[in-house]
Amino acid sequence: MAAQVSEEDVLLAKRIISAAERHDLPALKVLLKEGSANVQDPTATAATSPLHAAILSCGEAKDGKEADGDAVQTVDLLLQNGAIWNDLNKEDETPGCVAHRLGQKKIYEKIVEAGVRAELLFAKMQALGLSGDDDVEDDDEILEEQPAVKKQKVDKETVQVVQEAVDEEILDDVSKDNLAYLKSELRYRGHILFDESDNAVMMDWETEIMQRHAQTLIPKPGLKVMNVGHGMGIVDTAIQTHEPAQHHIIEGHPQVHQRLREQGWYDKPNVIIHEGRWQDVLPKLVEQGVVLDAIYYDTFAEDYDAFKEFSSEYVIQLLAPEGRFGWYNGLGADRQICYDVYTKVSEIDLHEAGFDTEWEDIKVPTGLHGSKQWEGTRRPYWTIDVYKLPVNTFVR
Ligand SMILES: C[S@@+](CC[C@H](N)C(=O)[O-])C[C@H]1O[C@@H](n2cnc3c(N)ncnc32)[C@H](O)[C@@H]1O
Structure with missing residues (x-):
């Protein structure tokens, strides 16, 4: 049951939100000693946090003229006082979404930085076994x-x-759990590979992205290459055009093995298929002393922690000193601010693991958003305009 909110609390919430909206720094500083930077006004029709209010009142940046001075300092003050960077309002917008929509780039960058700090801190706390809920009593x-x-x-x-x-x-929704997904029924339907819960596992509009990944990872023929996650076979087909000396494919789903068989992948020269989850296959390859010139990672129903484990535990052991590592950069791609935060977080984590990252921008096909291509899918997993393609090499 939600706790009762007193009239006093409502009044304080209103005053904090109003001070944030007016960018009234002196008042806000005093009020934030009494109340939280994350208050919500329960009586408002369009519930909004102080951070949303501070950004909304900036309005649209016209002719490149963005909000500055007090507005930016208000955002800073709220973030310093613990305002949540990805809190949602009733319109399903985070403060970053609002800043992005209004073209307030300076403020947007502040939220990206705050998001990166918060996500890194959250991951550290989780690693230390601290839930971050310790102040919640009920x-x-x-x-x-x-x-x-x-x-x-x-x-x-x-x-x-x-x-x-x-x-x-x-x-x-089987995509919430890798093992459940790997046991679920898949459907290959023309341009989409579906899982049992109608999630699009892979779609063919990503062909250009896959081809570019293969190009950036494999600069010449005769290299030893590994791809993790076969899906529709788009990246593996692209890898083949670069004539690798060895082409390892790790795939965990039995129906995808069946498809690999039907399409003759087991008979292709230099192709070595490893049936199983990478979590089970890779320790064996490490033990065998396998060394690779290029590694590509694009799985499904796995979270960011799995990717971190993959790169920091296995890529560092399997990749040749001059080798290249690429991965599908799709985390948070249904919201620009989340994509930008996770792009930065991954760059920082990869650097900590020993990799430099170079990014290349690829525009996704025009007309993709809201198009018929998504028909029958549970939800569009991609709503932003630019794919940031990563290429990792060992730090020099
Ligand atoms: C998004 S698709 C890959 C698409 C592929 N890049 C292409 O070009 O078509 C993800 C693939 O990873 C596989 N997969 C998911 N989890 C896995 C795991 N833990 N180990 C190995 N393969 C996995 C899925 O079954 C699926 O075939």
Whole structure:
């Protein structure tokens, strides 16, 4: 049950939001000693956080003239006081979405930086076993307001209920769990590979992106190359055109193995297919002392932590000193701000793991967004205009 909000709290929330909206720094500084930078006005029809309010009131940047001075300092002040960079308003917009829509680039960059800091800190806390929920006391509240997977600070019975909710969610959407996905029924339908929950696992509008990945990773014939995740075989077909000496393919889904068989991949010279999850296959390749000139990673139903493990545990062991590593950069691609934050977070994490990253911008096909191509898919996983293609090499 949501906690009762007193009249005093509502008044304070209104005053904080109003001071943020007016970019009234002196008032806001005083008010933030009494209340949070994340207050919501429960009586407002269009609920909005102080950060949303501060950005919305800047209006559209016209003729390259962006908000400056007090507006930017207000955003800074709210972020310094813990304003949540990816909080959603009723229009399903984060503060970064609003800044992006209004063309307020300076403010947008501030939110990207705050997002990167927050995500790096969150990952560090998780690695240390700190949930970040320690100040939340009411277990009921945790159940109601947090995403299922984070609801762990509760008693045994509740854990069970929560686990059932998680399982149900996975059943409803197999892309939430790699093992569930790998057991699910796939459908190849023309230009799309679907999973059992109607998610598009792969679509052929990504062909140019796949071809460019192969080009950037394989500068000459005769190299040893590995691709993880065969999908529709688009990147593997592109890899073949660069005449590799060895072409390893790791694939975990039995139906994709079947398709590889039907399409004659097992008989192609120099192609070595490893059936199984990369988590099981790669330790064996490391043990065998396999060294590769190029590695490409594009799996499905795996989270950012899996990618981090892949790059920091395995790529560093398998890649030749002059080798190149590429990966599908699709995290957060249904929201520009999330894509920009995760592009930066991955660059920082990869640098920590020992890699430099070079980015190349590729415009996605015009007319993709909202087009018929997405018909039958659960949701469009790509809504932004530019794909940032990464090429990683060992830090020099
Ligand atoms: C997005 S598709 C790859 C598309 C591919 N790049 C192409 O050009 O068509 C992802 C593939 O990774 C496979 N996969 C998912 N998780 C895996 C894992 N843990 N190990 C190996 N393969 C996995 C999926 O079955 C699927 O075939």
